[in-house]
Amino acid sequence: MKLRIAVEGLGACAGCEIAILDLHEEIVSLLQDLEIDYAPILIDKKSLGDNVDVLLLSGSVRNKHDAEKAARLSEKAKITIALGSCASFGGIPGLANLYATKELLERVYLTTESTENKERVLPSEEIPPLEQVIKPLKEWIKINYNIPGCPPQPKLIKEMFQMLLNGKPITLSKKTVCDECDLKREEKKITKILRWGQGEPDSSRCLLEQNYFCAGPATRAGCEAKCLAALMPCRGCMGPPENVTDQGAKMVSAIASIAAIDEENRVDPEQLATMFKDIVGSLYRFTLPSSIIPRKVSEGENK
Amino acid sequence: MHETFEPYIVGFLCNWCGYAGADLAGTSRIQYPPNLRAIRLMCSGRVDPTFILTALKKGADGVLVVGCHPGDCHYINGNLRTERRVALLKKMLNDLGLDNRRVRLEWISASEGEKFAVVVKEFVEELRALGRNPLEGNTNET
Numbered sequence: 001m002k003l004r005i006a007v008e009g010l011g012a013c014a015g016c017e018i019a020i021l022d023l024h025e026e027i028v029s030l031l032q033d034l035e036i037d038y039a040p041i042l043i044d045k046k047s048l049g050d051n052v053d054v055l056l057l058s059g060s061v062r063n064k065h066d067a068e069k070a071a072r073l074s075e076k077a078k079i080t081i082a083l084g085s086c087a088s089f090g091g092i093p094g095l096a097n098l099y100a101t102k103e104l105l106e107r108v109y110l111t112t113e114s115t116e117n118k119e120r121v122l123p124s125e126e127i128p129p130l131e132q133v134i135k136p137l138k139e140w141i142k143i144n145y146n147i148p149g150c151p152p153q154p155k156l157i158k159e160m161f162q163m164l165l166n167g168k169p170i171t172l173s174k175k176t177v178c179d180e181c182d183l184k185r186e187e188k189k190i191t192k193i194l195r196w197g198q199g200e201p202d203s204s205r206c207l208l209e210q211n212y213f214c215a216g217p218a219t220r221a222g223c224e225a226k227c228l229a230a231l232m233p234c235r236g237c238m239g240p241p242e243n244v245t246d247q248g249a250k251m252v253s254a255i256a257s258i259a260a261i262d263e264e265n266r267v268d269p270e271q272l273a274t275m276f277k278d279i280v281g282s283l284y285r286f287t288l289p290s291s292i293i294p295r296k297v298s299e300g301e302n303k
Numbered sequence: 304m305h306e307t308f309e310p311y312i313v314g315f316l317c318n319w320c321g322y323a324g325a326d327l328a329g330t331s332r333i334q335y336p337p338n339l340r341a342i343r344l345m346c347s348g349r350v351d352p353t354f355i356l357t358a359l360k361k362g363a364d365g366v367l368v369v370g371c372h373p374g375d376c377h378y379i380n381g382n383l384r385t386e387r388r389v390a391l392l393k394k395m396l397n398d399l400g401l402d403n404r405r406v407r408l409e410w411i412s413a414s415e416g417e418k419f420a421v422v423v424k425e426f427v428e429e430l431r432a433l434g435r436n437p438l439e440g441n442t443n444e445t
Binding site: 098245246248249250252253255256257259261267269270272273274276278279280283291292293295296297298299300301 | 351352353356357359360380383384385386387388389390391392393394395396398399400401402433434437438
């Protein structure tokens with residue numbers, strides 16, 4: 001009997017579903033053993049059948065509708081997998097946790113440069129209210145496995161299907177992006193933090209050694225360091241490596257450990273910190289909701 | 304009834320300087336507030352930012368990291384690593400809405416028992432003025 005699959009996106013961009021299609025011809029041979037029962041973005045079927053083996057959920061729970069949908073669908077599936085970084089850790093939408101919902105709505109509907117909203121109307125009717133904070137999917141429903149990546153690499157999706165078909169637990173790489181990166185590493189000793197686009201990096205050497213912020217040391221491998229192959233610093237979409245809960249804290253550790261401390265090049269610690277334009281956004285780009293401090297708080301709220 | 308708020312402080316003290324300094328404060332019978340819970344580590348360089356975040360998450364109102372004076376580190380430069388780690392972490396905490404004075408890094412040598420007591424006293428006063436840690440899950444009953 002074929003393995004019955006369902007795919008659904010919550011608050012997401014549908015990139016994870018497209019990543020499944022990015023298996024191209026390989027999907028044809030996989031379909032000999034798999035059957036896609038329900039996947040609104042890929043096939044035209046309105047509801048989930050019974051006896052679904054595996055549910056792939058992508059995206060984050062942004063409103064009540066998403067929360068209900070996730071709960072209802074996962075009830076019918078034997079295995080539920082969080083597909084992609086949003087579902088696994090909160091993802092890019094998770095950075096909304098740095099703002100109050102009211103601030104977000106006002107920015108989007110009133111104050112963006114391209115907005116014309118003279119009556120200052122905010123959406124209110126027939127729309128489910130936004131959740132106050134973004135949480136990783138595992139805090140809403142029971143998740144059996146996380147498949148990280150923004151989007152997950154098709155190779156990773158293929159391996160996931162193969163492990164499922166063989167009845168094996170899904171395992172992810174225990175290494176970090178640096179282990180998969182082909183750039184030449186010599187001695188790491190940084191004196192500043194550069195952002196992408198500042199200057200021209202040497203295309204054969206480690207970007208971190210050239211002072212570019214790269215999240216490779218604190219990011220799980222499995223993506224084959226494709227961004228680095230194109231000389232783009234790692235942004236950390238695969239989330240923290242094995243046994244690490246807080247990606248940003250690990251990255252702080254990594255940067256502090258390679259900042260120059262010899263007499264000649266010594267970087268002032270305070271200055272090093274100010275070289276980040278947006279330190280939370282850089283270090284927790286995909287994982288803020290699953291980090292130790294998952295949202296912005298304010299002094300005095302617990303008085 | 305008005306009660307004074309007693310801040311809960313987790314202290315990470317290095318074995319060679321900070322902890323020895325605290326020990327000296329004790330053996331010299333120098334009085335300082337009992338709000339600090341000391342954790343001895345071999346080096347302040349062992350303080351992973353995760354430790355500090357976890358302490359704050361679990362309700363510590365402040366975290367004190369004590370290492371040797373620069374140049375005196377038993378492991379040559381562990382304290383300088385921590386200095387950078389704490390600076391980055393403080394910037395991050397600030398952006399996450401916490402007052403970064405909740406995390407304090409001090410250099411205290413084994414002979415500075417008096418300084419240790421002064422630092423703890425000052426820190427307790429500072430945290431008292433700041434109030435409770437705003438993070439959820441705060442179980443601040445000392």
